[in-house]
Amino acid sequence: MNLGALSLEKAPRFWTPVRFFITAPFFGVLAALIVFMDGGQLFQSRWSMASLAVVHAFTLGYIAMVMLGALFQMLPVVMGAALPQAGRAAAVAHLVMTAGALCLVAAFLRQEPALFVAAIALLVPVLVLFGAAVVVAIFRAGKTLTTGRSVQLAALGLVVTVVMGAWLAAGHAFAVPLDRSFTNDHAAWGFLGWILMLVIGISGQVIPMFLTTPQYPKYAGKGLVYLLVALLGAGSLVPLRELQQLVVVLVSMLMLAWATLTLYLLGKRRRKRFDITDRFWRTGMLCLVLGAGANLYGYFGGTVAGTDISVMTGIFLLYGFAVSVINGMLYKIVPFLVWLNLRMPVVMGKLEPGTKYYTPNIHEVIDVQPMKIQFAFHVAGLLLLVASTLVEGVVAYAAATAVLVSSLLLLANLSHATRLYRKYAGQVIAVR
Amino acid sequence: MLSVSEFFSAQHRACDRVFEQLEEAVSRDGWPQADALYTRLCQDTLQHFSNEEEGLFPLFEEKTGMQAGPTQVMRGEHVELRELLQRMGDAIQARDRDEVLGTAETFFLFLQQHNVKEEQVLYPMADQALQGSLQELSARVPGFPSSDQA
Incomplete structure (x- = not known):
């Protein structure tokens, strides 16, 4: 934590994170079309190739897309860790991410080696560099709280996931026989080491603050994230079946416990008003x-109606x-950023004293009713x-329609929010 | 003895509680109660701001030599928060429920990010910088216990 953390002047410009946020729903559309x-x-x-295409439309085009945007916003403001050249880096990263995610989705659908190679060439540099930059930036920021440490571990998880993913994609491109257990490691690092790790870190800061719940207990802080990453490391590095089974059981228990704890805290919200993010x-x-x-039931061979779950x-x-958690966060972050x-x-303090200057309130930026309707379809x-x-049938x-x-x-x-921003941002310049 | 962090963070929590009650009163059109709660919210919040702007911040600036640093940023945000408080008050007077709730949400989000920065960065710095000067602080900030009380 340092002094830079305090200054709103250090906050990135509006479009730095928002260009990522607004791209995510396009990949939702793409997934539905597939x-x-x-x-x-x-x-x-x-x-099946179509299910791999849909999964990656969501994980790269929606989930990672929004998370990258959010980190570009959060790191300087909340953690005082500035990324060098953040504005320009974000614009390039966004473009490359979008192109890379589209290539990978197309590669799965068409089984085209050249597309897999293109996806690797686009996604690996951008995501590995971003992950490394986050890890370094948080180290530089010095003493860090739970959120900082989780975000740092999540960035590491992202790098591991991407490197494994690149190897798997190379297998598709060059017809190397693939070991399917490696796909499980890739998925485990992606979900637990990157997505869940990041959500746990951000929740610790954001849920008590924005949703007025009690604080998470101490044991759900750094201890939890270290335990998670240790289990993940042990499970993927030690080729011992009994150990791996134990890891799956323990990790599932951790997920259950953390989700239950979060539900309990949300039940204790002090503000009783309807909140779409909640x-x-x-x-x-x-x-x-x-x-x-x-996951636990399926791992030990359980099936539902005779099908693998x-x-x-x-x-x-x-x-x-x-996707639910991210969609909810977008409805908090985007209106606030506008x-x-x-x-x-x-x-x-750049306004002449006495100047009348109107800004719409947050409910006017995105109205509650259309958010409720979207939630129902979700x-x-x-x-x-x-x-x-x-x-079947x-x-x-x-499902695709919904x-x-x-x-x-x-x-x-x-x-609607970004249009409103454009409309009123014109006034800002006029007033200046 | 009470630390800067403890004393000022507790004031944040106290203001939050009043805000939550005010918001609830407005959502169920309890206007007379809302008027009273709004008055209290203003009193508590403005008192807290003046505790900082006239007590904590100048002392912090004196001890650290940082004039244009974090305290300046916090003062700027107080200006915005005062304005939002005023806008909420105007809407309460006009009995405009949607505008009150929309402005309340805005006020709340901006306030929370402001409080986090004070509690996680500024107050811990002040705890360090004002070690040994808490007596001076208690002379400037009403309610801050002097060491003979503690």
Whole structure:
């Protein structure tokens, strides 16, 4: 923590994080279109090329996309860790990420070696450099709290995930026989080491602050994240079946415990008013409980209605947990960023005394009602996706429709905010 | 003896509680109660600001020699928070529920990020810088216990 942390002047410009945020729903649309084209076959196996395409549309195009944007915003303001040339770096990273994610999705769908090579060439440098920059920036910031340490470990998890992913993609490109257990390690590092690690770190700061819950207990801080990364390391490095089974059980327990704790804290919110972020987070935590349970059950050979439940587990963890939590956070962050950037002249004391200068309040930036409608479609999409793993046929199309509508509504809501920013940002200059 | 962090953070929490009650009163159109809670919120918040601007900040600047540093940033944010408080008050007077709640949400989010910065950066720095000067602080900040009381 240092002095730079205090200054809003050090906060990145509006579009630095927002360009990432606004791209995410496009990948939601893309994922829905793939389900349409595929006709629901992909729900039968996690190994089908269409399901790999959909998974990566979400993990890279939606989840990592938003998380990168959020980190570009958070690091300088919250942790006092400035990334060098953040504005320009963000613009380039966004472009390369978008292109790389599109290449990888297309590569899975078309089984085209050149596309896999392009995806590797685009994604590996940008994500590894970003991960390394975050790790170094937080070390430089000096003494760090739980959030800083979790974010740092998450960045490390991102690097490990990407390197493993590149190796797997090279296997697709050059027809090297792939060891499927390695895919599990890639998925485990991606979900636990990157996504969950980051969410745990950010929640510790954000949930008590924005959702007025009691603080997380001390043991859910640094201890939890060190334990998680230790288990993950042991599970993927030690080729001992009994140990790996133990790790799966322990990690699932940790997920269950943390999700339950978060649900308990959300139940203790002091502000009783309806809050859309709260709804998204509760949905996310409930899905983390279900996903952890399904993972454990499936790992030891459990099936539902005779089918393997790994696809269902993936839906709970990625769409139900990660996408829900991120969607909820976007509804807190984006309106606040619009307002904050429009108020900068006042906060920085650059306005002539006595000047009348109107800024819309946060509810006017994105109205509550359209967010509620989008939430309803998101939940419908989630339930229908889960149903599609159990029932073949028309349900898959219904699921794709709900995901499509939810993504388009999210895009519409975020665009409303950015249009308002553009409209009023003109005034800022006029006043200056 | 009470530390800077403890004393000033406790004031943040106390103001939060009043804010939460005010917001709840407005959501169920309890306007007379909202008027009273708003008055209290203003009193408590403005008192806290003046504790900082006239007590803690000048002493901090004196001891550290940082005039244009973090305290200046915090003063700037206080200006914005006062303005939001005023806007909320105008909306309460006009009984404009949507505007009150929208402005309340805005005020709350901005206030929380402000408080986090004070509690995680400025107060810990002040705890260090003002070691041995707490007597002076208690002379300037009403309610801050002097060592003979503690």
